[in-house]
Amino acid sequence: MGRLAGRAVLVTGGSRGIGRSCVELAAAEGARVAFTYRANTAAAEATTAAVRATGVECLALQADGTDRSQVQAAVQAVVEAFDRIDVLINNAGIIRDQLMVAMEPDDWDAVLATNLGGTFHFTQEVAQPMMLQKAGRIINLSSAAATQGGRGQANYAASKAAIEAFTRACAVELAPKGITVNAVAPGLIETDMSREVRSLAGDRIREEIALRRFGMPEEVARVVLFLASDEATYITGQVIHVDGGLRL
Numbered sequence: 001m002g003r004l005a006g007r008a009v010l011v012t013g014g015s016r017g018i019g020r021s022c023v024e025l026a027a028a029e030g031a032r033v034a035f036t037y038r039a040n041t042a043a044a045e046a047t048t049a050a051v052r053a054t055g056v057e058c059l060a061l062q063a064d065g066t067d068r069s070q071v072q073a074a075v076q077a078v079v080e081a082f083d084r085i086d087v088l089i090n091n092a093g094i095i096r097d098q099l100m101v102a103m104e105p106d107d108w109d110a111v112l113a114t115n116l117g118g119t120f121h122f123t124q125e126v127a128q129p130m131m132l133q134k135a136g137r138i139i140n141l142s143s144a145a146a147t148q149g150g151r152g153q154a155n156y157a158a159s160k161a162a163i164e165a166f167t168r169a170c171a172v173e174l175a176p177k178g179i180t181v182n183a184v185a186p187g188l189i190e191t192d193m194s195r196e197v198r199s200l201a202g203d204r205i206r207e208e209i210a211l212r213r214f215g216m217p218e219e220v221a222r223v224v225l226f227l228a229s230d231e232a233t234y235i236t237g238q239v240i241h242v243d244g245g246l247r248l
């Protein structure tokens, strides 16, 4: 019996990186797990196979978080499969880095639509079943970029700062329904998303991290899972930084 025994958990962007770690840790804690992905079917199949090999049910759903009808269908599929939805982890995200003055409007739109829009669509869709259950946990992935200036990330930083504001607003609205809403803000974590920045400026950035190393996906997932567990019943509207002491 794990800390999430019997719970139904949905992770957006759960096929790779931090999302995959959330899927695997939730499954190891006894949850029934579903995750979404956008296009990389091979990665989704690998994640599903890894979880099923541990004897736990795992549902992979191809659903673009920017498309409301696909989000609706994904949430419906989870509720049909598991009869409920206890935890939503809004993890799917992208970067399209460029200096603000040279940023293509399409790259602005894509980052806002994926990171912030996807978080809104999934939160709104799960709110209904969670309100009926009078219980639920929503955990949103923010970033150190939400609060620390960085070159080339105007779109990404804006999306993540908005996610933190969204988290607090939803926490207030949903608290009377028994639903908590929190965010986790990672620093630099070893995933596909950060590969380029790590290879271009890794040594310099490491110098700015108190622990002098990048984080691993499971170090973020463990905090996400804590917020989903019964150990976090009195926490809502908070942002927990998981960044090894970045720019302290």
Ligand code: NDP
Pocket (backbone or CB within 6 Å): 012, 013, 014, 015, 016, 017, 018, 019, 036, 037, 038, 039, 040, 041, 043, 063, 064, 065, 066, 090, 091, 092, 093, 094, 114, 118, 141, 142, 143, 144, 185, 186, 187, 188, 189, 190, 191, 192, 193, 194
């Ligand atoms: P990855 O790039 O490793 O994985 C991204 C995941 O999101 C994939 O599963 C991808 O699916 C999915 N995804 C992307 N766009 C969509 C979409 N439109 N619809 C559905 N799924 C989508 O990312 P990370 O694991 O590095 O990041 C996870 C979260 O953590 C993000 O929100 C990110 O902003 C945040 N974060 C990451 C940091 C880091 O250093 N890595 C630092 C701070 C925050 P597919 O493979 O099919 O495209």
